Amino acid sequence: MSGYGATFATMQALGLLPMKAENPAYVRAEQGSGKGTKLVVVGAGVAGLCTAYEAKKLGYEVTLLEAGNRPGGRVWSGRNGDVVEFEDGTKQTIEWTKGLYQNMGAGRLPSIHGTTLGYVRQFNIPMEIEVNTSRSTFLQNDHINGGKPYAQRKVINDSRGHVSELLSKAVAGGGFDQEFSTDDKKRLMDFLSYYGPLDKAGKYKGSDRADLKQYPGAGPQDMIVNEDTIPLDTILKANFLGYEMYEEAWDWQATMFQPKGGMDAIPYAFAKALGPVLHLNSPVTAIAKTGKGVTVTYLKEGKETHITADYCVSAMPLTILRKIKVDLDPAHQDAVTKASYRGSYKIAWEGPRFWEKDFNIYGGLSFLSQGPSPLWYPSADIFSDRGILVAGYQDESIDRFQTMTLPQMFARSRGSVERLHPGHGDKLEKPIFVGWKRMKWYEGSWIGAQPAAEYDVMNQPDGPIYFAGDAMSHVVGWQEGAFLSGIRALQMINDKVKSA
Ligand SMILES: Cc1cc2nc3c(=O)[nH]c(=O)nc-3n(C[C@H](O)[C@H](O)[C@H](O)COP(=O)(O)OP(=O)(O)OC[C@H]3O[C@@H](n4cnc5c(N)ncnc54)[C@H](O)[C@@H]3O)c2cc1C
Numbered sequence: 273m274s275g276y277g278a279t280f281a282t283m284q285a286l287g288l289l290p291m292k293a294e295n296p297a298y299v300r301a302e303q304g305s306g307k308g309t310k311l312v313v314v315g316a317g318v319a320g321l322c323t324a325y326e327a328k329k330l331g332y333e334v335t336l337l338e339a340g341n342r343p344g345g346r347v348w349s350g351r352n353g354d355v356v357e358f359e360d361g362t363k364q365t366i367e368w369t370k371g372l373y374q375n376m377g378a379g380r381l382p383s384i385h386g387t388t389l390g391y392v393r394q395f396n397i398p399m400e401i402e403v404n405t406s407r408s409t410f411l412q413n414d415h416i417n418g419g420k421p422y423a424q425r426k427v428i429n430d431s432r433g434h435v436s437e438l439l440s441k442a443v444a445g446g447g448f449d450q451e452f453s454t455d456d457k458k459r460l461m462d463f464l465s466y467y468g469p470l471d472k473a474g475k476y477k478g479s480d481r482a483d484l485k486q487y488p489g490a491g492p493q494d495m496i497v498n499e500d501t502i503p504l505d506t507i508l509k510a511n512f513l514g515y516e517m518y519e520e521a522w523d524w525q526a527t528m529f530q531p532k533g534g535m536d537a538i539p540y541a542f543a544k545a546l547g548p549v550l551h552l553n554s555p556v557t558a559i560a561k562t563g564k565g566v567t568v569t570y571l572k573e574g575k576e577t578h579i580t581a582d583y584c585v586s587a588m589p590l591t592i593l594r595k596i597k598v599d600l601d602p603a604h605q606d607a608v609t610k611a612s613y614r615g616s617y618k619i620a621w622e623g624p625r626f627w628e629k630d631f632n633i634y635g636g637l638s639f640l641s642q643g644p645s646p647l648w649y650p651s652a653d654i655f656s657d658r659g660i661l662v663a664g665y666q667d668e669s670i671d672r673f674q675t676m677t678l679p680q681m682f683a684r685s686r687g688s689v690e691r692l693h694p695g696h697g698d699k700l701e702k703p704i705f706v707g708w709k710r711m712k713w714y715e716g717s718w719i720g721a722q723p724a725a726e727y728d729v730m731n732q733p734d735g736p737i738y739f740a741g742d743a744m745s746h747v748v749g750w751q752e753g754a755f756l757s758g759i760r761a762l763q764m765i766n767d768k769v770k771s772a
Pocket residue numbers: 314315316317318319320337338339340343344345346347376377378379380381554555556557587588589592596616617618708713714716717718740741742743748749750751752753754
């Protein structure tokens with residue numbers, strides 16, 4: 273380590289410099305270590321793309337087979353003319369104004385996802401902030417406040433104020449005499465009085481963090497705080513806690529990012545680097561072990577085609593893997609058969625940006641306790657005329673969508689918009705429903721809770737067949753997990769090649 277490096281590390285250890293949240297993971301291998309080894313990767317989601325990309329760099333003879341007509345898998349940005357195709361044959365064509373888009377799968381990147389952002393840097397992908405939270409957005413419950421929404425800033429700060437008041441009463445009443453010294457009790461009271469904030473009598477009477485009756489202005493117009501707070505029992509009955517806390521989750525905290533123009537800039541950058549390695553419209557129908565390696569069967573212009581290789585990385589969803597003919601040992605077969613996937617969906621609408629002009633909402637999410645939720649406001653092209661609003665992004669089972677027609681789902685989604693933004697629901701048009709459980713080549717949004725034994729099995733190869741995808745990571749539902757799993761699969765193959 274250089275002198276500078278040693279000083280840097282010491283300063284980090286002393287807390288004088290920020291630690292890097294996470295370093296990108298890469299394959300540890302000598303250059304050219306894949307030379308003479310053939311590898312077939314199945315599925316050009318980000319797991320398959322990164323496996324093939326890293327393998328190509330190491331000199332492997334790689335073929336990447338993708339069933340669909342685009343790279344990226346669940347990293348997909350829908351635009352005018354794109355077609356959403358379900359397994360049952362249902363098709364929807366996007367007819368939004370040119371230039372508008374919506375990330376129908378992956379939509380945001382936390383700053384702590386070092387491997388994903390490492391690739392963003394490598395490919396020089398232009399990025400912008402994804403505004404994941406705005407205190408101007410709403411929390412709403414049909415059974416509270418006559419169904420009228422509250423601004424998030426009011427719910428969050430009123431909750432804090434009431435809890436601080438209760439705690440300060442307990443301290444004053446001797447409730448913590450055993451736990452705290454007199455000095456510490458004084459410090460705690462000071463803390464609560466600022467944190468609430470509380471008045472001199474220890475009461476919470478609203479604050480400028482929560483709600484104003486009158487904004488400050490010029491001349492005589494001064495700020496008036498709204499002292500009409502939401503009672504604590506109302507907040508508790510509304511069960512808003514999860515929504516109040518969502519931005520505290522470590523991978524939902526600011527700063528979050530998105531590629532400019534659509535999340536699919538990431539897979540398209542890989543596809544460009546891979547060139548002829550990537551074969552689109554090439555669905556794999558069988559993977560057979562040969563004793564020396566694998567034979568992979570796929571359809572090329574509808575014709576059955578075979579390719580042999582030393583190794584195969586299956587980076588398709590387990591929901592699809594179990595439908596095709598694969599020589600799996602009983603343990604892998606059992607884990608693949610039992611894998612249970614969630615059915616998350618997004619409904620996206622085009623409309624004028626009333627949420628910005630009339631509601632002071634620029635990005636972020638509003639939550640409803642009943643019906644399609646949340647509303648996710650676009651971070652792209654803020655201040656432009658029109659945008660794409662997501663109204664409903666949760667599991668289909670929560671909204672009982674399984675028994676509804678598309679028009680019924682759209683009516684419910686529009687209803688959610690109307691409850692939060694009365695008089696504006698009708699301004700939305702050209703809705704698109706992307707239910708990942710129904711999507712051809714996916715049949716699920718991400719894997720649900722997996723028993724540890726099955727997870728462990730899928731994280732080990734079955735002879736020459738290796739597995740990648742976010743389901744083979746502890747970062748499920750994020751590209752980060754998919755990248756890490758692809759890198760890990762290739763690392764295992766490379767170690768094997770090296771030791772042979
Ligand atoms: C609604 C939603 C929201 C999300 N939000 C985020 C987010 O905000 N941030 C984030 O980082 N991640 C997010 N994710 C998760 C992220 O999209 C995934 O973790 C990641 O894209 C998974 O990549 P993968 O390569 O493992 O799988 P996939 O993307 O599913 O790729 C699998 C590929 O296999 C192909 N395939 C299927 N069958 C065959 C076959 N027979 N032959 C050949 N190819 C086949 C498919 O067409 C597909 O291209 C979200 C996902 C969803 C669904």
